Amino acid sequence: MIEDQYCARTPGSAALYAQACRVLPAGLTHDSRATSPHPIYVARAAGPRKWDVDGNEYVDYFGGHGALLFGHSHPPLVEAVQRQAALGTHWGASHELEVRWAELVQRLVPSAERVRFTGSGTEASQLALRLARAYTGKTKIMRFVGHFHGWHDAVAPGGMSHYDGSVPAGIPASLIGESLLLGADDAAPALEALQGRDDIAAVIVEPSGASWGQVPLPPGFLAALREATRRHGVVLIFDEVITGFRWSRGGAQARYGIVPDLTVLAKILAGGLPGGAVAGAKDILDQLDPGAAKAAGREKIGHQGTFNANPLCAAAGVAALSLVEASDACARAEAAADELRTGLRRILVEGGVPWGVFGEASVFVIFPNPARLLLDPANFDPLELGFKGLKGARDPQLNNRLRVALLAHGVDIAGGPGGFVSAAHGPREIARTLDAWRAALRSLKREYTVR
Numbered sequence: 001m002i003e004d005q006y007c008a009r010t011p012g013s014a015a016l017y018a019q020a021c022r023v024l025p026a027g028l029t030h031d032s033r034a035t036s037p038h039p040i041y042v043a044r045a046a047g048p049r050k051w052d053v054d055g056n057e058y059v060d061y062f063g064g065h066g067a068l069l070f071g072h073s074h075p076p077l078v079e080a081v082q083r084q085a086a087l088g089t090h091w092g093a094s095h096e097l098e099v100r101w102a103e104l105v106q107r108l109v110p111s112a113e114r115v116r117f118t119g120s121g122t123e124a125s126q127l128a129l130r131l132a133r134a135y136t137g138k139t140k141i142m143r144f145v146g147h148f149h150g151w152h153d154a155v156a157p158g159g160m161s162h163y164d165g166s167v168p169a170g171i172p173a174s175l176i177g178e179s180l181l182l183g184a185d186d187a188a189p190a191l192e193a194l195q196g197r198d199d200i201a202a203v204i205v206e207p208s209g210a211s212w213g214q215v216p217l218p219p220g221f222l223a224a225l226r227e228a229t230r231r232h233g234v235v236l237i238f239d240e241v242i243t244g245f246r247w248s249r250g251g252a253q254a255r256y257g258i259v260p261d262l263t264v265l266a267k268i269l270a271g272g273l274p275g276g277a278v279a280g281a282k283d284i285l286d287q288l289d290p291g292a293a294k295a296a297g298r299e300k301i302g303h304q305g306t307f308n309a310n311p312l313c314a315a316a317g318v319a320a321l322s323l324v325e326a327s328d329a330c331a332r333a334e335a336a337a338d339e340l341r342t343g344l345r346r347i348l349v350e351g352g353v354p355w356g357v358f359g360e361a362s363v364f365v366i367f368p369n370p371a372r373l374l375l376d377p378a379n380f381d382p383l384e385l386g387f388k389g390l391k392g393a394r395d396p397q398l399n400n401r402l403r404v405a406l407l408a409h410g411v412d413i414a415g416g417p418g419g420f421v422s423a424a425h426g427p428r429e430i431a432r433t434l435d436a437w438r439a440a441l442r443s444l445k446r447e448y449t450v451r
């Protein structure tokens, strides 16, 4: 059994998980780290690899939930953080690094006339909605089913669950009416709503499509949204928490040549440490400036946050974005991902496995065909399945088995299933991953999980 093989390799992780379950609910600190029968407990990492407490080595594609464009513990980032830790982690004051960090964002991200840092992507998403509502004087937010914008109440329904728009436990039912949750398989419903309603403050979208492109958007979708939001005075927000500094140096907006009004950033932004930002049009961000807000006849928008642009995260962010700007890291990660996607697909074809592999830029997405559709892995087109057939059809058990089978062969992917390729992944890692993929598919086939 796949699980037996996994458990035999990971007794130290199993013991830690048992201990964790006595203190952490579900033994976890993030829903996406759930792995059955137990997660691996990591002890150290370097470049594209990490090691668990039992000494097993993994090629890592979880990539710090997408935060690590340069791989783990990239020496210039380590050095920047170490230097800063000795100088102070929180000065409770303004400092030069936050200015340099914002300037880098401004240079790299086309929409970034102004930048406000936050503690996380979730906080940035919350601030972007607040700014948009205040700016337009309207309240409704248009969102798309399965697009994840962090875990705050306003964006929880339909993000990772409750795709029918119903109310998840713990979320006030009154909030449901504040969002307009639409499908994104086709732009028509969004365009009709923008045309027909006058209460929409903002449209927020993952420009990759839901969950870093697990459900790609149809061609022309973003351009149509841009045109319609501009025409109807609605703020267009790109959530570039994943795509920022990954889809290209300037994110998805630079890759596609479509500039939103506001951009939500995090992950690579802070060089592998916590941090987020809202970047965007000066007029909208200036609501955070008492003088500018007053001059524009607007109320100043409140925004606090103890760890906003703290020196440690700012130092990591400056080091990371300086490298994004000066190096070809995005292109190298993308080239490695391309090679990986091609190899994964080739092995599906060779083994007659009716699954799909796809993905853009430096991510890969695996479609493990839970409904056992007849499909040709050589010509798989995710757009033909849409949300319902992709993220909406997920089989968590099958995804977990695939993940565990790969872990048992020394590869860690994200639960999507899929993963993030860094600029540190090279031919050795790809070759090893392809061997693990072949072996994992063989095990899954043996156990009739794959036909």
Ligand SMILES: Cc1ncc(COP(=O)(O)O)c(C=O)c1O
Pocket: 065, 120, 121, 122, 123, 125, 148, 149, 150, 151, 206, 239, 240, 241, 242, 266, 267, 276
């Ligand atoms: C697209 C997107 N938006 C927002 C967030 C929330 O960011 P954070 O986890 O930093 O709160 C995430 C996190 O994965 C994300 O992928």
